[in-house]
Amino acid sequence: MSDSLLPDDDSAAPPRGPGAPGAVRALIVDDEPLLRTHLAHHLAQLWPGLEIAGEARNGREAVDLVVQLQPDVVFLDVHMPGMNGVDAARLMGPDVQIVFVTAYEQYAVAAFEQGAIDYLVKPFDAERLAESVARLRRRIAERRRMSVADGGPDPVADLVADVPEASAALGRLPPADLDAVLSALAGELRRRAPVGDRLQWIRASVGQMIKLIPVDEVLYFRSDEKYTLVVWVGGEALIRKSIRELLDGLEPETFIQIHRSTIVNLRFVAQVIKGPNETAEVHLKGRSETLSVSRNHVHWFRQY
Numbered sequence: 001m002s003d004s005l006l007p008d009d010d011s012a013a014p015p016r017g018p019g020a021p022g023a024v025r026a027l028i029v030d031d032e033p034l035l036r037t038h039l040a041h042h043l044a045q046l047w048p049g050l051e052i053a054g055e056a057r058n059g060r061e062a063v064d065l066v067v068q069l070q071p072d073v074v075f076l077d078v079h080m081p082g083m084n085g086v087d088a089a090r091l092m093g094p095d096v097q098i099v100f101v102t103a104y105e106q107y108a109v110a111a112f113e114q115g116a117i118d119y120l121v122k123p124f125d126a127e128r129l130a131e132s133v134a135r136l137r138r139r140i141a142e143r144r145r146m147s148v149a150d151g152g153p154d155p156v157a158d159l160v161a162d163v164p165e166a167s168a169a170l171g172r173l174p175p176a177d178l179d180a181v182l183s184a185l186a187g188e189l190r191r192r193a194p195v196g197d198r199l200q201w202i203r204a205s206v207g208q209m210i211k212l213i214p215v216d217e218v219l220y221f222r223s224d225e226k227y228t229l230v231v232w233v234g235g236e237a238l239i240r241k242s243i244r245e246l247l248d249g250l251e252p253e254t255f256i257q258i259h260r261s262t263i264v265n266l267r268f269v270a271q272v273i274k275g276p277n278e279t280a281e282v283h284l285k286g287r288s289e290t291l292s293v294s295r296n297h298v299h300w301f302r303q304y
Helices: 033-046 059-069 087-091 112-116 126-147 178-191 244-249
Strands: 025-029 049-055 073-077 097-102 118-121 201-206 209-214 218-223 229-230 233-239 257-260 261-265 268-273 280-284 290-293
Touching: 025 033, 033 049, 033 073, 033 126, 033 233, 049 059, 049 257, 059 073, 059 087, 073 087, 087 097, 087 178, 118 126, 118 209, 201 229, 201 233, 209 244, 218 244, 244 261, 257 290, 261 290
Parallel strands: 025 049, 025 073, 073 097, 097 118
Antiparallel strands: 201 209, 218 229, 218 261, 229 233, 257 261, 268 280, 280 290
16 A cells, blocks of 8 residues: 555544445554554455544544444554553443454454454554454444344345355354453553552542552552442542552552452451352451452452
């Protein structure tokens, strides 16, 4: 592809208007404009019927555009400034197919193999991209087939045309815990973050004082809509940091998310009791309270 066809600034393409009825819509998210254009070019060759509904430069733009455009597919860069691709994916909900795009082969971890998410490694390999396109077309066709009322028009024929053995693959997709997959990948990203970026102290207001709480002494964090409760060996305090902000700065081998509103320090876990419906309870050393583990996060304790 000629360089003259590539944009010379970092502006993202504006959202397109509605395309052909029933067309599959895609969003491309990458902070590098050349890579957005490169991917769009190859997708046009491999999937002529795919409509590129818009482009975004970062995770926050991507989340906003998913709400606005309701795409079927999002090609999502993992590493972006501000909100990264994993955090953005966790806000997009289960109705969109995610294809992570990464420059690092090591992020193609076992979590991807569950089938909930696909991935591409930069620079794009044409054969690998073709495999991803084939899988996407099968998944989207199946989702649409399941949503069609009896006797209604069949919207899947164009999606599966020219995809080898597509009709044989249109059985119900195996269930996959998307949030668990994203949690595992988020943990992998945090494990590879520079150690110097980790939180050492938590600043909290305690009465009229500003208390510096050593992170190593924190038992757990639990949030509500406005505040997060910090419980440490010396007491409790409220802070304004969200669970997501805290996770980005905490040591991932020590602090794990066990509920959408709770992070626990594994050093203070005495035991984990399994509950019904893939849930569990965390019991802390020297404490009477217990912490609930949601089914989306119980995978951390399956080896217990």
